[in-house]
Amino acid sequence: MFAPPFSKLTFAKKQLQCQIQIFFRKTIMSAASKALSQGASKTTNNAMPRTAITPTRADNYPEWYQQVVDQADLAETSPVRGCMVIKPWGYGLWEQMQQKLDKRFKDTGHVNAYFPLLIPLRLLQKEADHVEGFAKECAVVTHHRLATDASGKLVPASPLEEPMVIRPTSETIIGEVYAGWVKSYRDLPILINQWANVFRWEMRTRLFLRTAEFLWQEGHTVHATAAEAQAETELMWQVYADFMQDCLAMPVFMGRKSANERFPGAVESYSLEAMMQDGKALQMGTSHNLGQNFSKSANIQFLDKDGQHKHAYTTSWGVSTRMVGGLIMAHGDDDGLILPPRIAPSQLVIIPVVRDAAGEDALLDHCSKLASQLGSLSYAGESVRVHLDKRDMRGGDKFWEWVKRGIPIRLEVGLREMEQGTVTLYRRDQGSKDRITLTHDQLAQQLPTMLQEIQDNLFARAKAYQQDRTYHITNRQEFEAIFAKGEDGVGSKPLGFAIAPWAGDGALEDALKKDFAVTVRCILTTPPPAGSRCAFTDQPAREMVVLAKSY
RNA sequence: CGGGGUGUAGCGCAGCCUGGUAGCGCAUCUGCUUUGGGAGCAGAGGGCCGGGAGUUCGAAUCUCUCCACCCCGACCA
Incomplete structure (x- = not known):
């Protein structure tokens, strides 16, 4: 050696x-x-x-993130520039998110439909702010055929009369279609959601957080009055918040977007901002009141009860696979992913501990029975999702693989447990060596409660972290203590969110962005305390804002 | 689109300066031993060295030229 x-x-x-x-x-x-x-x-x-993930969060957070995505088998980069392959465990997470959200959309009166991937250029052209916001990141389809050139290479042939863009979002194409559907006030409201992929030509990509192609849902609604559109925008904003807190166990800050950060073409954008474990913000979702901007550009008009032709009011709202990235960074630890039970693709894994071929068949049979027994229990209104890991691998490898994948509960069952009618149980929200022994009856009795405990525990942890790193500031010195880098490259306080009274404008936002890479994440709905003054301009404060570095 | 870098086995790399047709670790496969934790020993399989052209008896290595990807900036769910 x-x-x-x-x-x-x-x-x-x-x-x-x-x-x-x-x-x-x-x-x-x-x-x-x-x-x-x-x-x-x-x-x-x-x-x-030893930690299952190297480096640790403290050593190198961005690299830790990439390692978790890899080691938890969530996704990988693909041969296609900027696009990811979402692997079954990662896609399973998205499916759970879809399922929970879809139920909430249906419960609030929405239905699903599907619109085309390609958008004729002239449609995008119609809304000026929208064009400006998306023009730079669109993939453009210009040909409709391939031909072989002299050297036998495939080359695009037959140029399109009018190029198409691959949807970066669907307001324009859906607006065009809605214009044909809406004639009368009787046609309103339209409450439609679409589950789809979109494509934005991003410069720098990171798995789940920013990829060229990503999966999302986009709700697009049409209303007769401004008040209804506003109510819809706020309703879906709240639906998102409930989902994130209840299912993802992630606390969020809610607020309006500043003019600088607003969706291109929206009158008002409302966002949900979550804090990651490096103190940076991640926008988890947005809900937009589009006012009449798109109905005017797409000509969505209806004849109202009073006999007048009026432009309708529209909204749009969306969340994406980016939430998977948020989930990783909100709950993960140095041993990998930690999944809240409500959205874990499997909530419990049974790992048979096989010693030799002799008892193997009997043990696997025993575990199968246990799996179906546990699978018949219910938690949060659904059957408990149980996975039996029968793969022919060493126990230790399986054990750590499931730790890294973040499954909420691991059960080990060997011949000893089989004889005693017990299991050895490990919880992902506790130490990887902390185990308890339970009889099958005890397990069946306690499992739903235990899953909820894990769910609650993760939320409480994330909430405590968020509160710990949220600073209420009143002046620039306090701001700089958080965001200005000292000689050692870090601020005197750990990075986090600053909540500040504000009377600033776009120019001030630009300055903070340029000097500190900090942006106004959202404007809180709570008004500033009486008599408070802007932390930066010393003018009487108009509102309270959340300031942070962001993904 | 500017600045820098890298392309050699599935993954991570060495070899290149000083040309002699390929090596290490992990992963994979086989056998034996182990087994309540992310093994040990022995053996095996796997590469036209990013593409093309040139110099040379001979190119992963030198020259030219394409191509791809990565990092740093401008942009963003």
Whole structure:
């Protein structure tokens, strides 16, 4: 066994500096290179507990995020620039989100429909602000055929008379269609949602957080009055908030968007802002009151009860696969993903501990029965989702794989448990070695409660973190304590959200963005305390804003 | 679109300066040993070295030229 040249280690220097130093001293070089090539620490040193994910959140948050996406088997980059492959465990998460949201949409009177992927250029052209907002990031289809050139290569042929854009969002095409549907006040309201993919030519992409193509839902509604449209916008905003808190166990700040941050073409945008564990904000969803902007550009008119032709009022609202990224960064730890039970694709995994072939069949049979027994229980109005992991792998590998995937509960069942009629249970919201032994009856009795405990626990943790990192500030010095970098590259307070009385304008927002990379995430609905003054301009405060760095 | 970098086995890399047709770790497969935790030992399979052209007896290595991707900026759910 000889030591490999140091250069071999350089690529991972950043993540593994600490480990490398230890390894060098101990000259366990084979262990080190093994660890490096797996992108995971294999240290056996007690002084530094081994984590399933390397680096840790504290060491390198962005890299930790990428590793979790990889190690939890959620998604990977694809051969297509900027586009991801969502793998079954990641897609399962999205399916759970879809299911829960869809129910809420239906419960509030909406129905689903589907509109075309391609949008003729002239439609996009119609709304000026909208054009300006999306023009730079559209993929454009210009040909409708492929031909082979002299060298046998496929080349686009037959140019389209009018190019089409791949929808970056569907306001324009849906507006065009709605214009044909709406004639009378009797046709209103229209309450439609679409589950779809959209495409935006993003410069820099990160799995789930910003990819060129992503999956989302977009609700598009039409109303007879401004008040109805406003009510719809706020209703769906609230539906999102309930979903995020109840299912994703994520607390959010809710507020209006400033003119700078508003959706192109909207009169008012309302957002939900969640805090990630690095103190940065992630916009989890938006609900827009589009006023008459799109109904005028698409000519959505109706004959009202009073015999007058009027332009309708429209709204749109959406959330995307980006929420998966938010979920990872809100709940994950240094051992990987942690999933709230309500949206976990599987809530419980049974890992049979097989010692030798002798008892294997009986054990698997025993576990299958246990799985169906547990699967017949219900939690949060649904059957408990149980997975039996029968794969022919070593137990330890399976154990850690499920830790990294974030499954809420792991059960181990070996011959010993089988004989005793017990299981060994581990909760993902507790230490990876913390286990309890339960009889089947105890388990069946306690499981639903335990799932809810995990759900509540995750929310409470996220909420505590959010509150801990939310600072109420009244002046610029307090702002800079959070966001201005000192000599060591960090502020004197941990990065987080600042809530400030505000009387600023777009120019001030631009300045804060330029100097501190901080933006107004949203304008809270709560008014500023009487007599309070803007933290930056010292003018009488108009409103309270949430300031943060964001994804 | 500006600045920098990288393309060698599934993944991560070495080899290139000083040309002699390819190596390491992990992963994979097989056997034995292990087994309440992310194994051990032994063996095996896997690469026209991003594409093309040139120099040369000979190119992963030198020259030219394309192409792709990554990082930093401008943009964003």
